[in-house]
Amino acid sequence: MNRPSRVEHPYDIVLFGATGFVGTLTAEYLAAHAPDGLRWAVAGRSRDRLERLRERLVGAGRAAEVGVLEADVSDPVSLRALAGHARVLATTVGPYLTYGEELVAACADAGTDYLDLSGEPEFVDLMYVRHDTRARETGARLVHACGFDSIPHDLGAYFTVAQLPEGVPLTVDGFVRAEGMFSGGTFASALNQFSRGPRMLAAARDRRRHEPRLLGRRATAPAGAPRYAGEVGAWALPLPTIDPQVVVRSARALERYGPDFRYRHYAAVRRLPFAVGGVAAAGAVFAAAQLPPARRWLSGRLQPGDGPSAERRAKSWFSVRFVGEGGGQRVFTEVAGGDPGYDETAKMFAESALSLAFDDLPATAGQVTTAVAMGDALIERLRKAGITFRVAAGR
Secondary structure, three states: OOOOOOOOOOEEEEEEOOOOHHHHHHHHHHHHHOOOOOOEEEEEOOHHHHHHHHHHHHHOOOOOOOEEEEOOOOOHHHHHHHHHOEEEEEEOOOOHHHHOHHHHHHHHHHOOEEEEOOOOHHHHHHHHHHHHHHHHHHOOEEEOOOEOOEHHHHHHHHHHHHOOOOOOOEEEEEEEEEEOOOOHHHHHHHHHHHOOHHHHHHHHHHHHHHOOOOOOOEEEOOOOOOEEEOOOOEEEEEOOOOHHHHHHHHHHHOHHHOOEEEEEEEEEEOOHHHHHHHHHHHHHHHHHHOOHHHHHHHHOOOOOOOOOOHHHHHOOEEEEEEEEEEOOEEEEEEEEEOOOOOHHHHHHHHHHHHHHHHOOOOOOOEEOOHHHHOHHHHHHHHHHOOOEEEEEOOO
């Protein structure tokens, strides 16, 4: 569909939640890597904190001019004003199920492109049902999961499919390895989702009722079972994250994924005792999240806005290996980078905003994935920023 003509906005990009931990890293990245002439602003509840952030950026010589905008998630009027100021509005303010919908609605109404870091399936499904139609009418692109959830997996599967024959059934398996901490916001979102199983399933069913049927093609993401994956030399544990859902939505939207596409998503663990321990730990956290006192105690261990030191982040890394098959061919690919929970998430988030603001992209609108909205352009940006996308040798 053709995008409607846009009114001129004062800013190309507005970063909401800029004074939080990941928000500050994103602001620093934008200041250091933004193209000449970028009109951008930081936004949040506290003008004093925003002004101090702006002064640090300017004082470090990393931003000649940064706007400051006040807005509060509890004030829908301020959020609608915020959406009216931006061509692209990127928000780090989560958990998104608690704080996110008013801003999605404001962007959908204003025709403003929206980005977030949500890994919350329930939130993403609810936003599709409630705001996708309006966003299509105004030309707004609503792009969720623009950090470690789910860019390496979504774009990695997209990159892998591009190495395989066209017009044939394809399978892709993703194997995630990482060394690093989850962000406080990610942990809070995960705990919230763990405690909302029935409502999460209900939102997914409601979405399926609203989504158009896929005619003549199929795209699925079965959970798979724990197994030893000889193709990557590791124990493979199914990962119940939003990532496979995002990959399948890209596959549904893009015919390049073939007539019958299947994706499976795993954590790759080298040693069996660690695999067993990881399953037990995940089960314990899930069980504890069902009990309000235990959930509150867990929430206090890592607060949103908290994060590790630069030295700790410098030692962190991630690697996602993909095994793709189709048309009698098998291909191995890899997406890899540094600290997944903070530094690389901020990089991915900032580059996504810059891509929506400046790149020559396919004509899309409504709730779309990073592969559908930005695809090759974002891969090229991330490669230039130091994230690896490569065809790898098999075992």
